[in-house]
Amino acid sequence: MMAAKKPSQLWRTTKNIALGGLAWLIALAFFFPIAWMISSGFKTENEAFATPPVIIFQPIFDNFSTALAKYAPALTNSLIAALGSTLLSFLLGLPAAFSMVFYPDARSRSTLLWIVSTKMMPPVGVIVPLYLIFKDLQLLDNIFGLTLMYTTMNLPLVIWMMHSYLSEIPMEILEAARVDGASLQHEFLRIAMPLAAPGIASTALLCIIFAWNEAFFALNLTNVDAAPLSVYISGFKTTQGLFWAGLSAAATLVILPVMAFGWSAQRQLVQGLTMGAVK
Amino acid sequence: MTFQERSLKKNANRGRTSRLPALWLLAPALGYLIITTQVPFIMTIYYSLFRYSLVDPFKRPFIGLENYLTLFTDPLSIPILINTLVLVLSVIFLTVIFGAALALLFNRPFFGRNVARTLLIGPFFIMPVITALIWKNSLLNPVFGLFGMASRALGFEAVDWLERYPMLSIIMMVTWEWTPFALLILLTSLQSLPTDQLEAARLDGASQLQEFWYIVLPHWTRAFEVVVLLEAIFILQIYGEIYIATSGGPGLATTNLPYFIFQKAFGEYSIGMASAAGVIAVIIANIITALFLRLVNRNVVTEVKS
Numbered sequence: 001m002m003a004a005k006k007p008s009q010l011w012r013t014t015k016n017i018a019l020g021g022l023a024w025l026i027a028l029a030f031f032f033p034i035a036w037m038i039s040s041g042f043k044t045e046n047e048a049f050a051t052p053p054v055i056i057f058q059p060i061f062d063n064f065s066t067a068l069a070k071y072a073p074a075l076t077n078s079l080i081a082a083l084g085s086t087l088l089s090f091l092l093g094l095p096a097a098f099s100m101v102f103y104p105d106a107r108s109r110s111t112l113l114w115i116v117s118t119k120m121m122p123p124v125g126v127i128v129p130l131y132l133i134f135k136d137l138q139l140l141d142n143i144f145g146l147t148l149m150y151t152t153m154n155l156p157l158v159i160w161m162m163h164s165y166l167s168e169i170p171m172e173i174l175e176a177a178r179v180d181g182a183s184l185q186h187e188f189l190r191i192a193m194p195l196a197a198p199g200i201a202s203t204a205l206l207c208i209i210f211a212w213n214e215a216f217f218a219l220n221l222t223n224v225d226a227a228p229l230s231v232y233i234s235g236f237k238t239t240q241g242l243f244w245a246g247l248s249a250a251a252t253l254v255i256l257p258v259m260a261f262g263w264s265a266q267r268q269l270v271q272g273l274t275m276g277a278v279k
Numbered sequence: 280m281t282f283q284e285r286s287l288k289k290n291a292n293r294g295r296t297s298r299l300p301a302l303w304l305l306a307p308a309l310g311y312l313i314i315t316t317q318v319p320f321i322m323t324i325y326y327s328l329f330r331y332s333l334v335d336p337f338k339r340p341f342i343g344l345e346n347y348l349t350l351f352t353d354p355l356s357i358p359i360l361i362n363t364l365v366l367v368l369s370v371i372f373l374t375v376i377f378g379a380a381l382a383l384l385f386n387r388p389f390f391g392r393n394v395a396r397t398l399l400i401g402p403f404f405i406m407p408v409i410t411a412l413i414w415k416n417s418l419l420n421p422v423f424g425l426f427g428m429a430s431r432a433l434g435f436e437a438v439d440w441l442e443r444y445p446m447l448s449i450i451m452m453v454t455w456e457w458t459p460f461a462l463l464i465l466l467t468s469l470q471s472l473p474t475d476q477l478e479a480a481r482l483d484g485a486s487q488l489q490e491f492w493y494i495v496l497p498h499w500t501r502a503f504e505v506v507v508l509l510e511a512i513f514i515l516q517i518y519g520e521i522y523i524a525t526s527g528g529p530g531l532a533t534t535n536l537p538y539f540i541f542q543k544a545f546g547e548y549s550i551g552m553a554s555a556a557g558v559i560a561v562i563i564a565n566i567i568t569a570l571f572l573r574l575v576n577r578n579v580v581t582e583v584k585s
Contacts, residue, residue: 016389017389019384019387020390022384023384023387023392023395024391024395026384026399027395027396027398030399030401030402030455030458031398031399033402033413034401034413036413036425037413037417049422051428053425053428095304095305098304099305100301103301103304109576111309115308117568118312120512120564121320122537122557122560122561123537124536124540124541125319125557125558125560125561126315126316126323127541128322128323128540128544128553128557129319129322129326129554130319131545132550151315152312152316155308155312159308213405215406215407216519219519219522220545230408230519233412234522237411237522244416244417247412251406251413254409255404255405259405262400263397266397269463277505277571277574277575278505279471
């Protein structure tokens, strides 16, 4: 009975190879448009939109050096906005998460849920007044204005992630410190921060990715001076094939660091995206 | 009992002596979020009650709910609501199906599985603006796009996708971006499936179909809920892809709620109308968020108990 039910070894091996092959095929199909774009960055403009497509070609590197020079101002803006907002989110978020974990009260949980809910607020619900306020405060087309909005976007994520990392600190460590009369600064700087360091690193990667890729606030609140990469690249929306090789090289430089960050923070990504609703 | 729980109890016994540091550590973050999200949203509600145009900003009569009435009765706003719904629902449907199938596939051991998964989730990290440019230029363009070239090579006419099937093109693009998201979450959930349950079922001679139906699917319910709710929230906000690929057109064919608000506010300068549409977008998002928070809250509770 059991033997009859069991499929033969040969059948099982064939099935495993076939399903593994299928998985690879789909993965390659999904990655193909990205790989094609990266390869276009190494082509001349004529090769990049030749019909039929050029598959074997002599790679050139000019596009990348040109892109680096031309995109330098946008790159600087993106770096300021992504790194600045991440730093500011941690300055505000770390003490907040610390307070909710180490000095909780009856309202801590609902406060935390409210903070998570602000992450879900659609930007279109606030963009009109923000635009008008920014105009009055001279923050339009100002990279610090954009940094402030990216902080709003990333602060709930930082608080949420830090809350769950700090919650894992064993209470014995803290109670021992408190018995020894540790000050608040000591608890925060000497106990909480070192233990949360790995969490800080991966959460920072997520914040940088989200700020780097953001387009809505960027397109509506900046124009020329403060334009980050997403806005600068949007400027090519009507070119239709012209400059495609150059644009591909630039886009490659834009996506590579983020993809590297994303791939290295895959585990935290699920926790950060779902706010811990799936483990 | 965790530290949090014990500390909660202590606080209850000792009164509010330790509240002081808690408050001043929390206040800056809370203040920041209130100023940058709640205050502008209240202003959005306020503006939505006026006929307010930046063309003539000093004349803004109070008109009550007229902007909302216009939104719900104007025949032009019906396609926008339909577009928004079609985009959200079809992307959710497609990404959940693809994500589930891929999660099952990637839960099996095979050669180079981690590398393959890493390649597969690549699209999720691409800047949406670049995603739209890749699709528009190198895939969908009828002259030098790869889809067009492939159909010509097979003897068919090349299709101008963005012109002929604009919404379908946007759906394909966004599905490509968000399938990795569904895959990641469903795979994470699948990997936390207790192996003893599966082994017990196998010992009892359950078929693979029975295994899937009675063990995998019930375990997956929560992850499905999370994928559906989060995608609903984020795909309702899709903007960059449409801005780049179609600018909402042709006509209104791909104009969704965010793009409509952008056009009203920054194309036509009708602040009142854009604000009313913004309020509607926030109400829809809040309903979905409330459902989502119930799931998060359940997890916070179990975390404290364990």
